[in-house]
Amino acid sequence: MKVRVIKKHAKSIYTKSRIPGVSWSINQYVGCAFACEYCYAKFLTRWNDYGRWGCWVEVKTNAPDLARKHVSGTVVMSTVSDPYQPIETELKLTRRVLRYMDKRNELSVLTKSPLVTRDIDLFKEFRTIExxxxxxxxxxxxxxxxxPLTPVHEARVNALKEIYEAGLRAYAFVSPIIPGITDVSAIVEDTRGFTDHYFFEMLNLRAAGREFQELLREEYPESYEVLTNDEVFGTFLRKLKGEIKALNVKTDGIETHQKGWELAGM
Known part of the structure; x- marks a missing residue:
C-alpha cells in the first residue's frame, strides 16, 4: 500500500499528556503506516481529509530542532504514531530527533518495529531511558x-532481547490483550530472560472503533462477548490477574479501560 507523506512545520513537539504517570508525549510523525485495525489513534481522521487510517503519515520536518527543549517528567515516544514505522528507514527523522533531544529528558520509547535497535547508540546517551x-x-x-503490516512476533522479541543485552532498560508492552486470542503466559515465557518490566493492557474496544468492533463480533464472537458483558469480563479479569501473578513478573497491573476497572492492581 502506497502511503501519502504530508510534510508539516510544527510549532511545538512536546505535548502535555493525560496518560497516568506520563508528563509529555512526543510525536515527530502523526499517523502510522502499520495501519493496525484496532489502533486507538484512528480518531485523528475526524479532523483531516487525508483518507483512511494507515494510508497517510504527517511528517514534522522541523521536529529535530523542536526536540532540543529540556522538559521535566517522563516523555513518551510516541502516542499517535510508531516512531519506527516503515518511512523512518528512509527519512531517519526519529534518529535526528533523538540526536538533538536534551539527554537529560526522561525518555520512554515504544514501538512494534525491530528498526529500533538501529538507534541503540543514541539511547545510551540519555541519563534515563527505557x-x-x-x-x-x-x-x-x-x-x-x-x-497484517506489522513486524512479526519473533522479530519484536529478538529486538527486545538486543535492547536488553545492550545494557538498556527494556520493557514488554503486552497489548492488546483480547480474550481467547492473546496468550499472555506464552508472551512472558518468550521474553522472560530479557525484560525488566511488563505492561499489560486489555483491548480498549470503544477506542478501537466501530469497524474493529464489527470485525471482532463477526470473527470472534466469544471474545466480543467477554469484552461487552460486565459480568463475564469481571470473571475473565480475575483469572487473568491470577495468571499474571503466577508468572511472577514485575508489573503495575492490568490497564483495562473499562468503567470501574481502570487499573486492575496486582
Whole structure:
C-alpha cells in the first residue's frame, strides 16, 4: 500500500499528556503506516481529509530542532504514531530527533518495529531511558485480520532481547490483550530472560472503533462477548490477574479501560 507523506512545520513537539504517570508525549510523525485495525489513534481522521487510517503519515520536518527543549517528567515516544514505522528507514527523522533531544529528558520509547535497535547508540546517551516493544503474539489468521503490516512476533522479541543485552532498560508492552486470542503466559515465557518490566493492557474496544468492533463480533464472537458483558469480563479479569501473578513478573497491573476497572492492581 502506497502511503501519502504530508510534510508539516510544527510549532511545538512536546505535548502535555493525560496518560497516568506520563508528563509529555512526543510525536515527530502523526499517523502510522502499520495501519493496525484496532489502533486507538484512528480518531485523528475526524479532523483531516487525508483518507483512511494507515494510508497517510504527517511528517514534522522541523521536529529535530523542536526536540532540543529540556522538559521535566517522563516523555513518551510516541502516542499517535510508531516512531519506527516503515518511512523512518528512509527519512531517519526519529534518529535526528533523538540526536538533538536534551539527554537529560526522561525518555520512554515504544514501538512494534525491530528498526529500533538501529538507534541503540543514541539511547545510551540519555541519563534515563527505557525502550519497549509492543508484543501481542498475533500470528496466522489473527495477524492477517488485526495487523497484517506489522513486524512479526519473533522479530519484536529478538529486538527486545538486543535492547536488553545492550545494557538498556527494556520493557514488554503486552497489548492488546483480547480474550481467547492473546496468550499472555506464552508472551512472558518468550521474553522472560530479557525484560525488566511488563505492561499489560486489555483491548480498549470503544477506542478501537466501530469497524474493529464489527470485525471482532463477526470473527470472534466469544471474545466480543467477554469484552461487552460486565459480568463475564469481571470473571475473565480475575483469572487473568491470577495468571499474571503466577508468572511472577514485575508489573503495575492490568490497564483495562473499562468503567470501574481502570487499573486492575496486582
Amino acid at each position: 525502550v519497549g516493544l509492543t508484543i501481542n503474539g498475533f500470528t496466522g489468521r489473527e495477524k492477517r485480520l488485526f495487523e
